[in-house]
Amino acid sequence: MKKIINRLTAKNILMLVISFVCMFFLTTASPFYAFNRSVDANTMYTVGKGLLHGLLPYKDLFDNRGPLIYLIHSANAIFSYNSFTFIYVIESLLLFLDIAYINRILSMKLSARTAMFCSFLFIPLAFTSRIFYYGDLPEEYAMTFVLILLYSCIQYNWFDMPRRYYIVNGCFVAILFWIKYSLVIPWVIFFIYVGLACLFTKRFKKLFVIILDALIGFLSVTLPIIILYWATGALKFLFNDYFYLNLTALPCAKRIARIHAI
Template structure:
């Protein structure tokens, strides 16, 4: 308790307030939004609610994320069964840790005011609509943990790092591994590097203690999960759905290093990278990024081996994020956004050189930096204070379904659009949605659900170049009546129509 009270400094309280205020507008999980339009967030929430009703992820409800992310959303359902308020609180706390650790890192070489300015500028740069989408991302946990890992690599020489740091990092690996295993890349680099360094310097006892501490942290999170799935006979479903199917059936893509770099390094304005001028800017940003890292390594008071370790973590993580993630969704790179701190360090050097004594100018720039969230992130345009609820299919379709005693619903051939959330229902069939994964059994099961006619309501959507198969359309036309036909818009890259059907 005393340690906590000592950390409640004016600066930390300010950063905590700023985090809650900024996240209030940034994530659609916040109370500022009547509906969370994120299909991923609603999918995780529906599976999480299933836990409260005795349904296990993978065995009873199919999705291909890690089990811990569903537990987090299950806790959200305990606090609020129709909203994402608990998720908003978690995201706000993660943002607080983000800017707090960036501030710590930058304060090592920059003045206090400049470090705060750069820390606040991180928010609009990292949380853009292009890469943050609607929020509630597994990558948010990775961002915070990577910043803590980066701080520890800067603060301590690898051979002098306190034992508790290895235990904590072991916990971080386990948490991320059971949220989304592709996020553990920085820790693979970290532990492999330290292991090799210990062997080369004949620190065998220290290596043993590092392995022991890391295992303590990892197993403290992992064992309860394994025991739960083993005791319920669902262990084979966990390994098949979370590991095997992700590794063999999820999208596979190839991305060059330069493509991955400029996707991460310059996401803010959403320009097309196919334009020659814009591509030139991207490559200049890559060059600036490399120069910024070199400058930081020259300025930082770190052991040379720690500098090598940090550089390896940065570039291997950026390079491998797409490849290990299995697809080219831009939000995958949100976990790499902590490395923007090298840009911020370069900016801070300039500010300290020319504006060091102009504190009011620096604080004014800090306010402008925070207001930048309304420039780089456009989620606020979908809030209940900007758009009318009646323009939302979530509102209209939930209103119709909630009037019926039978709320049985089939979300047919696409991800969860939130109707389980806003009708206060939960899914009871394993393949309650159609995931972004090529899995024949899922498609066949969904068609069986539809043709069984056990659902009173069916919701289906389509867009240009994609619609239901002919036999599905014919079946719906024969046995169901289309009640509503409304437009959906997902992050400017997926527009189309979404229909609500009721059984005749």
Template sequence: MKNLLTRRYTLPLFCLLCSLAVLAVCSRSSPLYATNDWVDANIYFTIGRGMHQGLMPYRDLLDHKGPLLYLLHWAAAAVSSTSFFGVWLLEVIAGWAFLYASARTLLLYCGRGWTFFSLPLLAACVYASPAFAQGDSAEEFCLPLLAIALYFFLACFGPGKQLPSFWVFAVNGAAAGAIFWIKFTLLGLHFAWMACFAFLIWIGHRSLGRALAACGAFLGGMVVISVPILLPYAVSGALPDLFQTYFGANLTSYATTPTHWSTPLYNLVMSGLSTALNNPVWAVLALLGGVFFVFRRGLLHPAAKAALLALAFFSGFFIWAGSMGWPYYGFPLSVYAVLGFACLGLLAQKLPARLPRGVVQIGFVPALALSLALCLAFSPNVSFMELKKEDLVQTKFAAIIQQEDGQTLLNYGFLDGGFYLSSGITPSCRFFCRINLPNYQELEAPVRQMVEEGYFDFIVTREEGPLPSMEEHYELVCTEYQTYDGVLLPYSLFRRKA
């Protein structure tokens, strides 16, 4: 068993196994679930499916997340355009990358036995937490990129360690560029990461030129990853739509203007506390590990201790400075949970009584079993495995639409409920569902006009009766009740009058 654990391919394969097992249980995109009914996930996937029909995000289908997130869902739709299976595969890949980067971090301080034992438990702590939401969030796909940055920070910023080479700055710049085009408010860790290394080189090593060169390599990595993402928008003339929505809408409409200089700090404290209370396991691990690394001698260079605090502070500050946000906003902070496992591993080495070597070597077997048991017991999504696809309102409405050969559909007045996916219909208007922007009524004006003119074959609302603009051209087919996010809601299907 010892020889098996030391082989080069064993660790990445074990990370993949942990990712597959844990995300099969914890993500509603998994084949174990009838569907992922989270409105955010359905928006991303509807846009990804629409891209296969030649539609461009922002210009043809309006939402305000980053273009790389839609590109990922374009790839998922290429695997399966009728289910979330492709999305789940992307989640598994992201989970593998997160666990492998975390494993490399653990190996800096702990043996391979402890690393193998910790990985499945780390996966359960992170992915079974409420902050994970239903799966398929922007934060989830950024998590491995943050874990890579944390690994390089600890690998290169410890006592006696050499400064990273320029390729390390370029790689982390590329990771930062990917985050920038998924959700730029998650860039806090990379901002502090590069700033800390730049100051160390400039002040500690008295080399301003090398510090500037490192920053240049970092920015070069961002540029390299940005060019292929932006090129399709430039070719199709959709860059103005991208910039106006992704930056303009998010910076001016989505975020709230601070009423006092202390508002961002208030948001940080209150949202951080709420996130910790709702996700106590990985929050305690992150806090325990952070305190241990700061106060334990010999683990980090003295300057690196302050740098680690800066990484944690700016990670949260970038997320919550503009608004207190949603419960899943704090999910990226789970990247620091690996510090807690490293702390426990180092403390275990100081115990006077040691476990037999054979027990340590096979510890990953019960750890993986315990991990799955924890996921089944604590993941907020597990209860939804009981739902059958044929019982979903999405499936029932899709059957009616397909029976009557409906060609156009509108998800009207609420976020994407998964009806485009279930019916197989591609949206035929830019404002294909409501989005979380304060000026949504202004953005919705063109589609309201289309409803008043009877443009769509079918309309789905989350209301019991018809909206005033629908009464002239649409009649109620049926109303079904279904629970979403703990609330029983009415979904109504309308068809255009003959």
């Protein structure tokens, strides 16, 4: 608690306030909008609400995203059943982390004032693109996690990186894997690089520790999901719908949609 209070500097408070103010207008999940026009957000929210009524994604309700994104929307339904307020809070906190870590990275080479100014330029660059659209996207989580990964890679050499960073990145991989598994590519590249570096420099013990730490982080998120679906007899639905159909049926559907568009 004391550590958190110590980090409540004027700069961090300013970034936090600006993040909440900006997301108030940028995402249709915010209380500023009477209705969330995002089809994807409403789909995720519907499936998330189903969890509160004993309906499991894939077994009882179908959508092609990962189970963790529905759990997040279930938490939103507990917080506010008829709005997306909790999602708005999450998006605001993610934006705060984006700005904070960009500021940390830029502060390594720029003055404090210049780094702060450039950090805020991230907002129009990222959130005025069509990729963002109405907000409430899996990519928002990935963007924050990638910035934290980038900061840790710049801050430390791979062999000096504290063990907690490998555990945290293992958690990040698991979170994104169970939200939208195509978003884990940066970590695949990172861990392949670290693994090869360990092999070439004959740091075999270090490689074992890194793998162990990454697995601890990954399994801390993954095991509860697997246990839930195994205990409810829905594990086959999870693997069939989330993995098999996404890898086979969805690409075909997208190709057909492009043909119809022509």
